[in-house]
Amino acid sequence: MKTVNIGLVGAGFMGKAHSNAYRAVSFFFPDVKAKPVMKTICDVDVGLAKQRMQDWGWESYERSYKKLCARDDIDVIDICTPNVNHLPVVLEAARAGKPMLCEKPLGKDASEARQMLRAVEKAGVVHMVSHNYRRCPAVSLARKMIDGGAVGDIYHFRGTYLQDWIVDPQFPLVWRLQKRLAGSGALGDLVAHSVDLALYLVGEVSSVAATVETFIKQRPLPEQVTGGLRARGAGRGKRKGKVTVDDAAIVLARFKDAPAIATFEATRFALGRRNQNRFEINGSKGSLAWDLERMNELEYYDGAAPEGRQGFKTILATDATHPYMQAYWPPAHNLGYEHSTINTVYDFLNAVAAKKIPKPNFEDGLIVNAVMDAVLAAAKSKRWERVRA
């Protein structure tokens, strides 16, 4: 079997999810067409890189992504850095002719995403954005059911992504709360996932009306520049800095090629909602609903069910016939968060071996970024804004 040497940039939260995926993918999917070798993990925090090399099973570590991209013994670049670093790493990897998987959102804005798309197209390399929730088996099943006509004509997409990790005003000003590092707040972090799910299940968003809010305007500066898994609970300094992104966003949307209408809501201020990534789709024949906090389940309402027996049913998407499930366990032996990334990496490696561009790729990433830009423009203008991808 062909092997590919992976160079992973960013040894934080997503670095952990991707490392686990490279470690597990050929165990669960022995048919993967390119077996990954965990060659090098790279982080600006070199102490962290060294530690993660040992903890997560990488062969070596590196401080500079430029050096990593230039190395002949690295075949594939995986980008798990904060959003601000996606563009420079992508440009470097493209210059070196390396296929790449990049975390979402692709850019801080559409202009960056456009540059990245141009670079990978010019280099002729395989590119993919890690919108992993498409690859939860229950979500892939939803897509199959929509394609098979189970929902009929789609009228509504309702996407919500609710978290509560920054309600405490003393929570420090980490990179996710700074526009120059993140691009946007709950919008690029959370709405981006819902917009990608809408893109996957319904189609391209063409116009939006929106409002965004920043509830806590100033926060303590972290005591030091922190990275990795420490960032979420970073040390709290005495000095304060300005929060320059949205804490919450609410969006109305219309689609390019579908009469359906959509709403998206995301916040980091929904106390008690730790990571509720949910969508509901209502169509002429049925409805579908999914919630990441119960990720193995897909709710389905069949409009053709006989009277007296109507109601939502819960499909446990863990049978061998369900997407990706043949690789895992017997029915009802449930999957967790990490399996969405294992499935993503499986499809990415197969695409690298076949030299075929998978979905979602940088073109899709640009579309999502363009929706985010239109949301910020609409929140400012208080008018509907067109999405310009």
Ligand SMILES: NC(=O)c1ccc[n+]([C@@H]2O[C@H](COP(=O)([O-])OP(=O)(O)OC[C@H]3O[C@@H](n4cnc5c(N)ncnc54)[C@H](O)[C@@H]3O)[C@@H](O)[C@H]2O)c1
């Ligand atoms: N797909 C998902 O479900 C999901 C979930 C969380 C985060 N993300 C995305 O993943 C990316 C990373 O987020 P995270 O939560 O892992 O962040 P994190 O802060 O936990 O980790 C980022 C790491 O990158 C390192 N880094 C920063 N600049 C670097 C550089 N120039 N070179 C090398 N290393 C560098 C930091 O030191 C840190 O260790 C973001 O784009 C985020 O939006 C995606």
